[in-house]
Amino acid sequence: MRLADLSEHSGVSLATIKYYLREGLLPPGRLVNATQAEYDESHLRRLRLVRAMVQVGRIPVATVREVLVQVDDDSLSRSIRLGAALWAMPHHADPDPDDPTVTAARAELDRLLAELGWRDAAELGEISPIYRELVALLASLHRLGYPQTAEDLAPYAEQMARTADLDLDRIERLDSVVEQVELAVAGAVLFEPVLLGLRRLAQEQQTIERFGL
Amino acid sequence: MRLADLSEHSGVSLATIKYYLREGLLPPGRLVNATQAEYDESHLRRLRLVRAMVQVGRIPVATVREVLVQVDDDSLSRSIRLGAALWAMPHHADPDPDDPTVTAARAELDRLLAELGWRDAAELGEISPIYRELVALLASLHRLGYPQTAEDLAPYAEQMARTADLDLDRIERLDSVVEQVELAVAGAVLFEPVLLGLRRLAQEQQTIERFGL
Numbered sequence: 547m548r549l550a551d552l553s554e555h556s557g558v559s560l561a562t563i564k565y566y567l568r569e570g571l572l573p574p575g576r577l578v579n580a581t582q583a584e585y586d587e588s589h590l591r592r593l594r595l596v597r598a599m600v601q602v603g604r605i606p607v608a609t610v611r612e613v614l615v616q617v618d619d620d621s622l623s624r625s626i627r628l629g630a631a632l633w634a635m636p637h638h639a640d641p642d643p644d645d646p647t648v649t650a651a652r653a654e655l656d657r658l659l660a661e662l663g664w665r666d667a668a669e670l671g672e673i674s675p676i677y678r679e680l681v682a683l684l685a686s687l688h689r690l691g692y693p694q695t696a697e698d699l700a701p702y703a704e705q706m707a708r709t710a711d712l713d714l715d716r717i718e719r720l721d722s723v724v725e726q727v728e729l730a731v732a733g734a735v736l737f738e739p740v741l742l743g744l745r746r747l748a749q750e751q752q753t754i755e756r757f758g759l
Numbered sequence: 760m761r762l763a764d765l766s767e768h769s770g771v772s773l774a775t776i777k778y779y780l781r782e783g784l785l786p787p788g789r790l791v792n793a794t795q796a797e798y799d800e801s802h803l804r805r806l807r808l809v810r811a812m813v814q815v816g817r818i819p820v821a822t823v824r825e826v827l828v829q830v831d832d833d834s835l836s837r838s839i840r841l842g843a844a845l846w847a848m849p850h851h852a853d854p855d856p857d858d859p860t861v862t863a864a865r866a867e868l869d870r871l872l873a874e875l876g877w878r879d880a881a882e883l884g885e886i887s888p889i890y891r892e893l894v895a896l897l898a899s900l901h902r903l904g905y906p907q908t909a910e911d912l913a914p915y916a917e918q919m920a921r922t923a924d925l926d927l928d929r930i931e932r933l934d935s936v937v938e939q940v941e942l943a944v945a946g947a948v949l950f951e952p953v954l955l956g957l958r959r960l961a962q963e964q965q966t967i968e969r970f971g972l
Contacts, residue, residue: 732905
């Protein structure tokens with residue numbers, strides 16, 4: 547399809563598509579003559595993903611570009627590509643390693659991972675920005691007077707493992723690794739708010755069930 | 760305890776405590792003489808909650824005040840107090856009712872609620888900002904090219920119902936309704952990021968389990 551068709555099919559304006567092309571967020575089309583290029587399904591899919599990251603995820607363009615480099619790098623293993631995309635997502639500040647609350651939060655998280663048998667996650671530990679962010683969060687909850695023990699967190703972690711299982715089932719159903727990685731990224735950006743919305747709705751439902759209206 | 764002790768026990772500066780008192784986010788202490796007031800455990804608990812909402816939840820002071828009015832209003836039913844606090848939390852723009860994508864998203868959500876047997880949530884429907892926000896989110900996912908059917912959402916909603924169950928078990932263990940409502944608010948503000956952190960960690964763990972490193 548031509549650029550105009552790409553715009554029509556995606557609902558993204560020509561100006562925005564041209565901006566994404568200039569910024570390297572969308573790979574160039576296949577040139578059919580000096581002034582025209584052809585675009586295909588993979589462009590449409592990529593355009594959807596970029597728009598989701600930029601417009602909904604509010605991820606800076608430079609970070610989107612970084613994520614896409616990893617999405618497309620087929621010299622990397624599938625786990626690294628799936629994980630690296632998540633790792634490149636916006637994260638909060640790293641925890642201060644000299645803060646005793648941080649040390650306590652890390653010990654509690656490590657105890658949780660050991661109890662759950664999440665050996666891979668435990669092994670990644672400090673390397674993983676996801677792990678570091680969770681340590682910082684748990685430390686700040688502790689500081690605010692809401693400490694969470696491994697035992698408090700375990701049943702929640704088990705539920706989250708089940709949602710991750712559902713995600714990976716969806717991902718495995720796709721044919722190509724690029725599509726799989728794209729879905730992993732879109733899932734992180736777009737699906738987390740849906741999940742929290744479902745959770746709030748469930749809280750509403752169960753509050754009324756338990757206590758009446 | 761005196762104001763200075765309240766500051767020491769909570770780790771919140773005197774200036775911030777005085778600001779919260781002025782803004783009506785913290786009830787005044789019991790006057791013991793013309794210049795001194797006594798504060799108790801309930802002040803400490805409320806201070807923790809206000810700090811969590813303002814500092815971590817980044818909720819505007821006016822909204823915090825609104826939430827607290829409902830937390831404290833014992834003329835309201837427990838469900839209304841628990842729910843109203845959630846309802847007063849920041850929400851995104853309401854969906855445009857004339858947009859056909861919104862109509863489709865709402866139909867899908869209603870089908871989900873019917874399938875799950877969440878009759879109370881279905882009955883609240885449009886009245887609930889949580890419901891409206893989820894409609895808007897699902898419509899925007901649809902527009903971005905990631906439509907979700909009731910069947911896609913059902914297993915996630917069931918997992919979220921289990922986490923809500925855990926929350927309400929925790930809440931029911933507390934003695935007073937005020938403490939229960941405070942925990943519900945703190946849970947929404949502070950615990951949602953923890954949950955997403957656990958989810959990302961679970962995704963990391965399961966990705967490596969399925970695909971190797």
